[in-house]
Amino acid sequence: MEFLWVLYGVLLISAIVLVPRMLRGRGVRAVAAVDPARYGFVPREEIDIRLPGPDEELTQALTVTQRTQDWRAVAALLKGTPAEGELRWQRVQTLAGAAAVELAQSPGTGGAWLRTWRVEDAKDAGGAAVHAAFLVQRARREPAGSPDVRMILEEARTVADEAALLAPGDPVPYIVALAADGDFAAAWEKITARAPHHMGAHLTALARLPEDAARDFAERAASSAPEGSLLPALPLFEVFAHLPDVILVRSFYESEVVSRAIGGALYATEHASPSDSVLPVVRHLLAAFLLRAERFTEAVEQFRAVDGYAGAAPWAYDADPAASYTAHRAQALAGLEWDSVRGRAR
Incomplete structure (x- = not known):
């Protein structure tokens, strides 16, 4: 799977x-x-x-952020991306994935823009969602059986909860929590209350x-x-x-x-x-x-x-x-x- x-x-x-x-x-x-x-x-x-x-808007914003390591370009993009539909979910995953790849390529320094984003604007719902998704992706990159997986996923669920509080109507934090091995029934209830036919949510549930x-x-x-x-x-x-x-x-x-x-x-x-x-x-x-x-x-x-x-x-x-x-x-x-x-x- x-x-x-x-x-x-x-x-x-x-x-x-x-x-x-x-x-x-x-x-x-x-x-x-x-x-x-x-x-x-x-x-x-x-x-x-x-x-x-x-997704030219995403490509351009991510290019600027990766070149300058300034998170504001991607933050502005997410602020302008509505919670309705699939696009916000996809953009959150893409940004999280970009940071995860950077970190894998340059351990300790890669993806610094995401860490700076979280420090400088901890109340940004988009930054919290990207951070939670980034942690899930980090966990999935760990070797099978690694004891770090459980700890990383637990942190991902905590950050996803923060993102949900910052954007109550957004289904994305709950989809991330679901991906982070959170309580299936609880997360699914929250998702379907906001976006009952969300394809990304269904794909995530399928994996569980x-x-x-x-x-x-x-x-x-x-x-x-x-x-x-x-x-x-x-x-x-x-x-x-x-x-x-x-x-x-x-x-x-x-x-x-x-x-x-x-x-x-x-x-x-x-x-x-x-x-x-x-x-x-x-x-x-x-x-x-x-x-x-x-x-x-x-x-x-x-x-x-x-x-x-x-x-x-x-x-x-x-x-x-x-x-x-x-x-x-x-x-x-x-x-x-x-x-x-x-x-x-x-």
Whole structure:
């Protein structure tokens, strides 16, 4: 279920040590080397591995903060980001992840802007939320079995409680508390009172549940989702989280369970608002499943919709997410051409 923690942050945030089973799956037959430029796709060296999709305001603010180590640019961005919707949650995770990566790269000094932010404006709700999420991500980066994990997560819950007091209507602190192994029922009650159909909250909850409970949870959420919600895609994330270690059946990705999950995700992408910030996250995973199901035309459509970005599962597991993304994109294009050749041969 670790892949869900990749979604909780943005790509480089978690310690990624295993390539997920989907990325170890069989490829498709290629009729020839495919030139992505011929299809209007972005070359590998231009792929942005930080985000699942575009957020220019966030990119600009974070660039300024990382260059100057002045927290005010990202603080201003969060102040202007409404609690409603998914965007605030995603931005909090991205900022927390950026600080976590900086700290990992420069132990003791990296991410200083976040520490300064908390010292200089301790009552800033955005700073508290980012700090709590940062602690969760730090805990997820710890080696398995580390005694520090429990202590870090306890601190994360404390800081999340502070953030909740500073912004009572914001669901994000409660989502962070849920991710920090806080009391599930209590956190979920607070979340649903504020944002009952929050996709990020549901993804976080999914990571806390055992397989059978996660499946039931995902199906209930999908079936009760309002029009325009991305929750009908939740079963696809549950399937991915619990892929078998070894897939012996060639037609696994065409099975009823997987096909139904793909169908729900397709429905969600077709009816969601184009501005929904979680839509690219769904499209990335959907592209991977469509590719494995050898539904190449549909896979290429999803790749086209997110092209230029690789900051999402499943590519985020790879040591080189851009290479993983572009390799799978090339497989989809090769499959599309192979289908075309077979069609002409009939």
